[in-house]
Amino acid sequence: MVSPPISCLYACLLFNPDIATTPQLLEIQKCLQEFIGPAPTVQLESFSNWEGSAIYDHVFVTKPRTAEEIQRTVSAAATCGIQVRAVGNAHTADQVWGGRGHVHINMSELTLEGGKRVIMQPEIAGKKVASVKVAAGVTLAELNNEIAKHGHVFHLGPLIGEVTIGGAIATSAHSGFYHEPSIGGYMTRVKLVDGRGDIREFNQNSDADVLKALRCHLGLLGILFEIELEVIQQVVVNFQHVFTPLRNLFSPTVLRDLILENDFVNMFYVPYNSLTEEEAKEVTHTGTVPRSWDSGNDLVLIRIINQISAKRNFEDERPPSVPKITYNKVAFEVQLSYPVSVVKNLTDVLFLNILGIPAVDSMEYVTVDPNFTNGAAAMQIKI
Ligand SMILES: Cc1cc2nc3c(=O)[nH]c(=O)nc-3n(C[C@H](O)[C@H](O)[C@H](O)COP(=O)(O)OP(=O)(O)OC[C@H]3O[C@@H](n4cnc5c(N)ncnc54)[C@H](O)[C@@H]3O)c2cc1C
Secondary structure, three states: OOOOOHHHHHHHHHOOOOOOOHHHHHHHHHHHHHHHOOOOOOEEEEEEOOOOOOEEEEEEEEOOOOHHHHHHHHHHHHHHOOOEEEEOOOOOOOOOOOOOOOEEEEOOOOOOHHHOOEEEOOOOOOOOOEEEEEEOOOEHHHHHHHHHOOOEEOOOOOOOOOOEHHHHHHOOOOOOOOOOOOHHHHEEEEEEEOOOOOEEEEEOOOOHHHHHHHHHOOOOOOEEEEEEEEEEEOOEEEEEEEEEEHHHHOOOOHHHHHHHHOOEEEEEEOOOOOOOHHHHHHHHHHOOOOOOOOHHHOEEEEEEEEEHHHOOOOOOOOOOOOOOOOOOHHHHHHHHOOOOEEEEEHHHHOOOOHHHOOOOOOOOOOOOOHHHHHHHHHHHHHO
């Protein structure tokens, strides 16, 4: 790292990310760049996660291409006394990145040796399973496209291909197999940059406890840049999409049997898809749940995967077309287009079209309670 100019050390000392003005943020951007040297470039940008539930007007962003560039970014942030966190594709709903005025390391341009992002590992004698080495910013879809060329597939994880391997492991992302671990359970070796800017390497055989901690680290145990994962041979599966009224799931045995008797099960419920026109008007007008709504009539999509030898029959009650009245209409429309049953490579059924996932809507009910405010004020005084 370049020797920090005194003026920058002073600016960093006085920097308060929460209240910094734009000129102060621009000054810190310049200082971070001085600390880092020519690459990577530090940008000052706004940030929003996919859902729009975490929004910051200004964060410092670098896009390192190598581990060394990550080290430079971490050391610069440490010198300036501000937080530094990796950002995958920002598909997490909670605030799990540094906030306003902190450093985001965007992992999208990171590569491994030779500029590659995914490298199949050579078969080692006696090793039972194949493995692959990935740059942490590789998305699940990218990983699966690459390894499909070699006849392999990664274990089912989050339902969308857009999330990165580094990000999905950090939040312990998982799938609908009740007998399989989160995807971090298939991580066998990892290289990361720690809080001091040093490179550390851990592997399953000699550092089992560290690997365990790294399977749900929420970005707090360093910046992972190279991850080795076990993969499996490509497999042909039977994939079914079944629509059933919510009321059928109230039965005490239906869910239990579905889970026990199938390899993979998950469900999507777009609430209100059975509203009558009158009920829909009431929701639009008052923003409240209509008293006459029978949620048992709403349709739920059940996605089921089994080996081809275990094809099962389910009653599919999907309507012939999208009902005129429905909330999250686009999502419901996409869901209705899914085939009742297909036989395909696992690679081809791994991910759901993101448009078929209902948006997270919230309707706000405000209950005015003067005692609450008084209580909160009392608590503030005690603190
Ligand atoms: C539509 C949708 C569907 C989803 N479906 C599922 C699902 O089926 N199952 C499930 O479990 N989850 C699901 N998720 C959640 C998603 O899998 C997780 O939020 C995942 O962490 C997002 O990955 P990301 O690459 O966007 O990481 P980000 O959201 O950007 O980051 C998540 C955390 O990981 C840290 N991080 C990222 N990369 C690194 C790195 N290289 N080194 C260190 N820390 C890092 C970040 O600092 C942050 O704390 C879904 C999300 C959406 C929006």
